[in-house]
Amino acid sequence: MALDQSLIEALRALLGERFSTATAVRDQHGRDESWHTPEPPDAVAFAESTEEVAAIVRLCAASGVPVIPFGTGTSLEGHVMARKGGVTIDLMRMNRVLEVRPQDMDVTVQAGVTRKQLNEWVRDTGLFFPVDPGADASLGGMAATRASGTSAVRYGTMRENVLNMTVVLADGQIIRTARRARKSAAGYDLTRLMVGSEGTLGVITEVTLRLHGIPEAVSAAVCAFPDLVAAVDTVIATIQAGVPVARIELLDSVMMGAVNAHAKLDYPVRPTLFFEFHGSASGVAEQAATVEALAGEMGGLGFQWATRPEDRTRLWQARHEALWAGLALRPGAKAWTTDVCVPISALADCIDQTRKDADALPFPSGIVGHVGDGNFHVLYMIDPADPAEVALVEAANDRLVARALEMDGTCTGEHGVGYGKMRFLDAEHGPAMAAMRAVKAALDPKGIMNPGKIVW
C-alpha cells in the first residue's frame, strides 16, 4: 500500500530529514541477513526518543498503516520485511546507555544500543552482559526476538535477562512492562509477553537488563568423540553433575573436516565439543577436570584445556571459523540457515537423522549446536538464485522441523518466527495458536504492528 500524502506530511513535520521515502533507504530497511526475499517499506522514520516512536505509531494507527521496528537488520527469518508496506521505525539513533547500576547489577539502555557497545560501556564496573547471539545486534532487537546464543546454557536467554522494557503499544500508549525488582508476583508478565513478540505487539524503545559479574577466571576445553551419542551423553552428564558450564558448542564431523581444510588444522574429523568454564581460578580448573573425566568415560578423544587467553582462543578457533569454513566447502555459495531445539535426550538422534538427510542433498551443509540447550543450526551452502536448490532446502527444512516437533521440540530455538517459520506454528502449538491470536487481536486490534509475522 502506498502512504497517504497527509501521513507523509505529518511524519515529515514530526521528523524533518529523519523521515525518508528514498529508495536506497527503503531498500536498506527491507532486508535482513536471511535468505528471504527483501520487501522494502514505503518509508523509514529514524526515531530519537520513545515519545517520537509513540507519535509515529499514533499517526500510522490513525491511517491504519503498518509499523515495523528495525535495529541492526541481523534477523534471520524475515522479521523486518514490510510484508504489507508501511513505515519502518529505525531505532538505531536511540543508542544511549541510560543508567548503569552496579549495586543492582542492571542497566537501562535505549533499544538501539548493541550488545558489544553495552559491554564496552560497562567493562569498568566488573560486570558484563552475557547474551551473545553472534551478530552485534541491538538490544531492543534481541529482546524482540528472544535472542540467546552460546552462553544461554549458563546465563539464560533474553527471556531470563530482561528485567523490564518501555514499549509503545499499537495505540501509541507508552508502557513500562514491569518495575526494576528482581522478581515480582504483581500481575501478568508483560515483560515476557513482549520478549519474543518480534514487534507484533508493540515497539520496544528501552530495555533494562541484568548484568553478571565478569568471572575471575575462564577456561576453555575441546574434545572429539567417536560419535554424536558419546558427545551428547557427555553434555548430559556435565549438566547433571551440576558443572555450571558457560558454553558447550558442538561441531559435527562435516564441520570439523571443513574447518581443518579451511584453517589448515588437523583436528580429528569427529563430532567435537567446545567448552568454556567461568568461575574462580580453582573453580574453572575443577570444572575442566570433572568434564575431562566424564568425557573420558564416554570415549572422548584427546581432551585439551587451557586458561591463558591465547590458548583459549586457539582451542576455540575451529568453532569461530565454522561459518567461513562451511562457506568454503562451496565457493560462491550462500549459507541458508535454520535452527531447531529439542529435549536433550533426543538431540543425538535429531542431529544424526538431520545429518543423513542433509548428506542426501546435492550441496554441502554443516551442523553447529548450542548443545547444552538442545539447540542446533543447520547451514546449507546453496546458490539462492537456483530455484531447484531453494526448493530442496525448503523441503529439508520442513523435514527438520517435523523431526524436531515429533521429538517435542520447537521449530526455532533462537532465530525466531519472522515469516519464515509461521507455517510451522499451527503444528507446534495446536489450539494454543488461538490464544496467541486472541492476545494479538487484543493488543493490536487494527493489525498494524509488524503485520504478517508470527500470527496472522
Place this chain on the structure above:
Amino acid sequence: MALDQSLIEALRALLGERFSTATAVRDQHGRDESWHTPEPPDAVAFAESTEEVAAIVRLCAASGVPVIPFGTGTSLEGHVMARKGGVTIDLMRMNRVLEVRPQDMDVTVQAGVTRKQLNEWVRDTGLFFPVDPGADASLGGMAATRASGTSAVRYGTMRENVLNMTVVLADGQIIRTARRARKSAAGYDLTRLMVGSEGTLGVITEVTLRLHGIPEAVSAAVCAFPDLVAAVDTVIATIQAGVPVARIELLDSVMMGAVNAHAKLDYPVRPTLFFEFHGSASGVAEQAATVEALAGEMGGLGFQWATRPEDRTRLWQARHEALWAGLALRPGAKAWTTDVCVPISALADCIDQTRKDADALPFPSGIVGHVGDGNFHVLYMIDPADPAEVALVEAANDRLVARALEMDGTCTGEHGVGYGKMRFLDAEHGPAMAAMRAVKAALDPKGIMNPGKIVW
C-alpha cells in the same frame, strides 16, 4: 450468585459424589492462609483429569458461572476466595507424577502434586526441584502464583522453572503452552503469561518443570552485622563476586531477639544473614571462605559455617523458628503477613524505614527477607478480631507498598495479587494495566475465570 439447578444437575451427572454443595466443603474451599475474610463458593468440583476440568469449565461458561481453581489453599492474598460465587475446582486429586526424564532433567506432574511429594518421587534420580515457598503447596498453585522463596536467588522462581503447562481456557479449550525444549523463539510466551495469572486466564492442570542436580555438597553459614546496611552490602558483594549462593536470608534485630527468647538461643540481637552454598566439596568451602572475607570487610560479627547436616540445621535453626518466635512475641496473636521486593541497592533503606514505621505501631512485628532478590516479608502480630488493629496494619501495608514503589520495587515479590493487592496495581503498572485488562478480556471474555482477582 446461586447456581442454576440445571448446572448443578449437569455437574453432578459429570462428577457424581465428586461434586458437592455441602456447607463444610464449601467453607473449606473459601479460605486460604491469609487474613482475608473467607468467601465460600457455591459448590466444589473435585476433578480427576484435564478433560474433566475442561468439561466443568464448559458447563460453567455456558451459564456464565465463575470457576476458581484450588490447590492446597495456602495462598496469602485471598487468591481462592469466591468473590462472585461460582464453582471451585479442587485439583488435589490430580496428584500423579506423570513422567520423570532424568536425561532431560525435567518432570511432568498433574497440578495437585505438591513440591515435597515431587521431591520424594525424584530423589533416586539424583535430581530435585528447588523452588521452596515454605508451604508444601501444589505445583499447579505454585505456577499460578509465580511462587519463589528462599532458593530463588540461585535457582529462580516458577517463572524460570516451568517449561510448559497444560491449561484449560475459559471456553473449555485445552492447550499446551509450549513444547518441552529448553528454549524456544516460536511465538508468544504463553507459559510465562500463565505463570502468575492466578487462575484468571485459565486453569492449570499439568506442569512440566525443570529439575536440578542434587548438589554434591552443601554448606551453611550465619553471620550477624552491626546494621542493616552492612548486611545488605555483604549480600551485594557476594552476588557481584559471582558466588553462586543458594540461599541468603535476613532476620532483622527484632526477629533475632524473638528467636533468642523463643528458642533459648543467644545470638547477637543484630541483623543476621543465613547462607546456604551448593556445589562440590571444595566449591562450597571456597564459597563460604569468600563470603566470610566479604562479611569481615563489612564488619560482620562472628561468621560461622558448617557442612555436616546436623551443624547446618543448628546454624539455620533461628531462621526456621522465625514465624513461631514472632508469634510468641504476642501470645494469642495471628501473623498478618505481606511482602514487597525492591532493587537491592534500596533494600537496606526500605527495610530500615519499614522497621521504624512498624516500631511505632502498638503491636510487635518482624522482618524476614529473601535478600538476594531484594524481597522481604513483614509479619505483624495482631488480633484480627480488633478492627482498630486491622486498620492500623492495613495503613502500614499501604505505606510499605508506597515505599517499595517509590524505590522502583513491586507491591509483591512472591505472595501474589489475589484481591489483597489489587488496589496497588494501578500505582505500580500505570498504563500497562490497560494491556493486562485487554489480555484478560481477550482470553476470558465472559469474566468467569477466578473473577475479582488481579484485574477487574
